[in-house]
Amino acid sequence: MSNSEVIVVTSGKGxxxxxxxxxxxxxxxxxxxxxxxxxxxxxxxxxxxxxxGLENRIVYNLVDVVEGSCRVKQALIRDKRNPGLxxxxxxxxxxxxAVSPGQMVKVIEHLREQFDYVLLDCPAxxxxxxxxxxxxxxxxxxxxxxxxxxxxxxxxxxxxxxxxGFKQMDLIINRLRMDMVRxxxxxxxxxxxxxxxxxxxxxxxxxxNVVIATNQGEPLVGNDxxxxxxYANIVRRIRGEEVPFPNLxxxxxxxxxxxxxxxxx
Amino acid sequence: xRHFFRRKSSRETARDRLKILLISxxxxxxxxMIELIxxxxxxxxxxxxxxxxxNMEIQINAKGKGARGIKNPTLYANIPILDxxx
Numbered sequence: 001m002s003n004s005e006v007i008v009v010t011s012g013k014g015x016x017x018x019x020x021x022x023x024x025x026x027x028x029x030x031x032x033x034x035x036x037x038x039x040x041x042x043x044x045x046x047x048x049x050x051x052x053g054l055e056n057r058i059v060y061n062l063v064d065v066v067e068g069s070c071r072v073k074q075a076l077i078r079d080k081r082n083p084g085l086x087x088x089x090x091x092x093x094x095x096x097x098a099v100s101p102g103q104m105v106k107v108i109e110h111l112r113e114q115f116d117y118v119l120l121d122c123p124a125x126x127x128x129x130x131x132x133x134x135x136x137x138x139x140x141x142x143x144x145x146x147x148x149x150x151x152x153x154x155x156x157x158x159x160x161x162x163x164x165g166f167k168q169m170d171l172i173i174n175r176l177r178m179d180m181v182r183x184x185x186x187x188x189x190x191x192x193x194x195x196x197x198x199x200x201x202x203x204x205x206x207x208x209n210v211v212i213a214t215n216q217g218e219p220l221v222g223n224d225x226x227x228x229x230x231y232a233n234i235v236r237r238i239r240g241e242e243v244p245f246p247n248l249x250x251x252x253x254x255x256x257x258x259x260x261x262x263x264x265x
Numbered sequence: 266x267r268h269f270f271r272r273k274s275s276r277e278t279a280r281d282r283l284k285i286l287l288i289s290x291x292x293x294x295x296x297x298m299i300e301l302i303x304x305x306x307x308x309x310x311x312x313x314x315x316x317x318x319x320n321m322e323i324q325i326n327a328k329g330k331g332a333r334g335i336k337n338p339t340l341y342a343n344i345p346i347l348d349x350x351x
Contacts, residue, residue, distance in 0.1 A: 147279075148279050148286070151283055152283065152290065155287050155290060156290060159291065181276070183274075184274030184275065184276045185274065185275050186276055187279050187280055191276070195280070195283055
């Protein structure tokens with residue numbers, strides 16, 4: 001497909017929600033009728049298969065494709081729940097040096113012909129795994145949480161993406177807790193956007209349903225829960241729709257300030 | 266009663282720490298190095314005029330607002346002059 005889009009989901013820091021974001025955004029795009037391929041580029045520590053609930057169906061993986069042990073098609077696992085959604089799993093028993101950026105580009109060029117979207121789940125860190133993941137991508141989703149360490153790493157990643165010629169980088173703020181923001185104990189989405197200075201694509205509230213969904217291996221995009229709705233909005237924004245942010249900087253309103261006095265005292 | 270005797274909230278502390286951290290991260294030099302640059306600049310300028318070295322400020326910024334996309338950061342020095350002719 002000529003106008004297919006290749007998106008890398010990255011963060012620098014581990015554990016901020018790259019894999020969950022990849023799973024939900026990919027599933028959301030497939031639910032809109034798009035042909036989507038998810039690639040787990042975290043060689044040696046694969047997880048996207050588990051979050052997607054497809055771990056029992058792996059036969060071949062990315063490294064097999066790169067080494068020519070199988071055809072691209074053989075390594076793609078079809079998600080039976082969502083027509084048009086496929087996963088290329090990573091290898092669990094190899095390390096990052098098994099794949100080079102050039103080889104990744106080749107695999108992606110092949111997938112572009114068959115898919116509307118190719119989503120790459122990037123490993124944590126800034127070493128070869130990161131270089132592999134970004135090599136063939138057109139745009140990046142940078143995932144962070146409202147914590148000093150995650151934001152610092154996101155800033156480093158944004159710098160590296162810029163140095164690699166990326167023009168489109170969008171920010172996803174994960175695990176935001178509005179109750180803590182209101183109390184002045186967590187940076188707001190506006191604070192994070194102000195510091196990182198890249199366009200905001202979505203805010204995902206901290207939601208226990210994400211843990212439940214991961215337990216079950218079933219992405220929750222589109223479900224009637226805060227995170228499910230947030231991911232659905234992110235998907236719409238990726239499609240180019242204008243979706244307003246409900247309460248981007250509902251920072252400390254007069255009323256919370258007044259009631260806050262009584263809570264604190 | 267924090268709202269009356271406002272101590273810095275942890276949100277503000279985080280924001281302030283990050284801003285300082287990212288300045289040195291982005292230009293890839295430590296706060297100590299910025300301090301060294303500052304003393305050296307003061308030394309050189311002092312050869313020609315009398316300056317208030319204690320109150321000089323030095324900062325490395327990415328130029329302008331919306332810093333992204335501009336590759337070269339800029340060094341700003343704000344040096345109060347006490348006497349132009351030494």
